[in-house]
Amino acid sequence: MTAFEDLDLSNPLRNSIADLGFSHPTPIQVEAFPVVRSGNDVVGIAQTGTGKTFAYILPILRDLKFSKQLNPRVLILVPTRELVLQVVEEIEKLAKYITLRVLGVYGGVNLNRHKQAVAEGCDIIVATPGRLYDLAVSKVLKLKSIQKLVIDEVDVMLDLGFRFQILNIFDLLPVRRQNIMFSATMTEDVEALIDDFFIAPKKIAIAVSGTPLDNIEQSAYEVPNFYTKINLINYLLFDKNEFHKVLIFAPNKRNADRIFNLLEEEFPGHNCVIHSNKTQNYRIKSIENFNEGKHRILIATDVIARGLDLQEISHVINFNPTQYAENYMHRIGRTGRAEHKGKSILLSTPKEQEAKTRIEELMNYEIPKLAIPEQVEISNQLTEEERPKEDKSQSNNRTSQEYVPGPAFHEKKDKNKKVNLGGSYRREIAKKYKKPKTRGDKNFNKRNKKK
Numbered sequence: 001m002t003a004f005e006d007l008d009l010s011n012p013l014r015n016s017i018a019d020l021g022f023s024h025p026t027p028i029q030v031e032a033f034p035v036v037r038s039g040n041d042v043v044g045i046a047q048t049g050t051g052k053t054f055a056y057i058l059p060i061l062r063d064l065k066f067s068k069q070l071n072p073r074v075l076i077l078v079p080t081r082e083l084v085l086q087v088v089e090e091i092e093k094l095a096k097y098i099t100l101r102v103l104g105v106y107g108g109v110n111l112n113r114h115k116q117a118v119a120e121g122c123d124i125i126v127a128t129p130g131r132l133y134d135l136a137v138s139k140v141l142k143l144k145s146i147q148k149l150v151i152d153e154v155d156v157m158l159d160l161g162f163r164f165q166i167l168n169i170f171d172l173l174p175v176r177r178q179n180i181m182f183s184a185t186m187t188e189d190v191e192a193l194i195d196d197f198f199i200a201p202k203k204i205a206i207a208v209s210g211t212p213l214d215n216i217e218q219s220a221y222e223v224p225n226f227y228t229k230i231n232l233i234n235y236l237l238f239d240k241n242e243f244h245k246v247l248i249f250a251p252n253k254r255n256a257d258r259i260f261n262l263l264e265e266e267f268p269g270h271n272c273v274i275h276s277n278k279t280q281n282y283r284i285k286s287i288e289n290f291n292e293g294k295h296r297i298l299i300a301t302d303v304i305a306r307g308l309d310l311q312e313i314s315h316v317i318n319f320n321p322t323q324y325a326e327n328y329m330h331r332i333g334r335t336g337r338a339e340h341k342g343k344s345i346l347l348s349t350p351k352e353q354e355a356k357t358r359i360e361e362l363m364n365y366e367i368p369k370l371a372i373p374e375q376v377e378i379s380n381q382l383t384e385e386e387r388p389k390e391d392k393s394q395s396n397n398r399t400s401q402e403y404v405p406g407p408a409f410h411e412k413k414d415k416n417k418k419v420n421l422g423g424s425y426r427r428e429i430a431k432k433y434k435k436p437k438t439r440g441d442k443n444f445n446k447r448n449k450k451k
Contacts, residue, residue: 004025007025007030007033007058010443011097013061013094026054027206028052036056036060040178040202041178041180041199042178042180042202043057043182043204044056044206045182045183045205046206053087056152067291069145070122071142072123072143072145074123075127075132076150078126078127079128079153079157081283084105085284086308100124101121103125103136104125106128107131111135111138115135118135129157132165133169144174146174146177147177147178149173149179150181150182151179160397162188170197179198181198184330185326215336216343218345218367218368219370220370222369224378225379225381228376228378228379229349231377232376233263234263236317237266240312245312245315248316249301249318249319250302250319256300272286272295273299276301291311302322302331308334313335316342316343317332319347320352321355324353325361326362332343346359
């Protein structure tokens with residue numbers, strides 16, 4: 001097995017890695033190190049949790065020389081604010097013994113604060129596409145010195161609709177630069193981006209998408225409805241020793257809040273929730289509390305949790321199968337990280353079985369199905385989305401034969417039949433009340449009085 005000592009690292013990097021307690025790099029880190037250092041364009045495909053961040057940071061820091069210039073030389077684009085903070089933190093850990101300036105910028109913070117920080121100078125800038133473009137257009141941030149462009153989680157970035165901003169950023173960058181892209185999936189949009197802007201890229205693929213991770217034990221329950229899922233989760237989470245750090249993936253923001261409120265009734269003070277409608281401070285605090293063990297349950301949506309380094313998760317509970325089968329791999333990849341064992345539980349209703357089947361076909365693996373414990377109450381209560389849709393065009397009190405639609409319009413009332421007379425009407429009113437022709441001409445009014 002390759003050790004960090006086998007890589008051509010500088011002494012400051014060796015010391016910082018020793019302080020972190022790491023001894024062996026992951027496969028993506030071993031593969032990427034010489035390729036990124038070569039200066040060629042790079043495309044890395046690796047599952048979540050395989051150490052992609054260190055895979056591009058290590059070789060970049062290895063060759064980044066000291067400089068006093070104000071303009072950044074390395075640009076790292078990521079999809080979310082949380083990832084900006086995480087990548088900045090990872091760089092600072094590795095650059096502990098290196099004189100280096102790193103800056104993170106993202107939306108939700110006053111633009112003038114970021115303008116001031118950029119003006120003070122940095123070597124590496126980590127940014128979300130929207131905020132970076134705003135700074136570049138304002139001409140405070142100069143991109144002419146960028147030597148390396150890193151786009152991390154590019155598939156998520158394109159899913160979030162950042163393609164337009166990314167293309168505009170490409171136009172502002174120097175033509176001679178190294179492009180480094182990391183993604184968990186290779187979609188048509190990602191391939192199109194590579195074809196348009198990369199020059200003979202070297203491709204690195206680790207753990208092909210759809211391959212179940214060996215250190216994650218998967219299981220599934222078929223559950224009739226939303227509230228029975230809640231009852232089952234409450235039953236499982238009652239075992240605090242087994243389920244000591246749990247990440248629950250919700251299908252959307254509304255359901256994330258709904259799940260949080262219901263679990264908070266059962267386990268008050270144990271829960272936190274993150275999604276895009278929460279404020280930045282709330283999201284950061286929730287992640288900190290979860291990582292530090294102050295909260296043992298985190299409810300999150302797919303996009304927010306993607307790429308985050310959530311530490312030592314014992315269980316991932318999928319409240320529903322994902323719409324896109326590949327995203328299931330990103331979900332369960334939150335546990336079983338860094339050679340630790342993890343467990344994943346998938347909940348699905350009868351209507352969601354088709355999505356579950358697509359996941360199993362992609363993985364070429366049938367997820368073991370477990371029976372719902374007898375102690376779990378099967379609820380008859382349905383959410384608004386689960387209730388059958390009624391035909392609103394037909395009255396509930398009439399049969400189809402009796403129901404005859406009436407006319408769409410009724411006759412207007414007399415007061416509503418008046419015709420707009422426009423300018424002529426105003427002129428008639430003026431004649432009737434004999435208003436002065438020139439309201440402000442005092443002399444004209446005086447002359448009329450004398451007459």
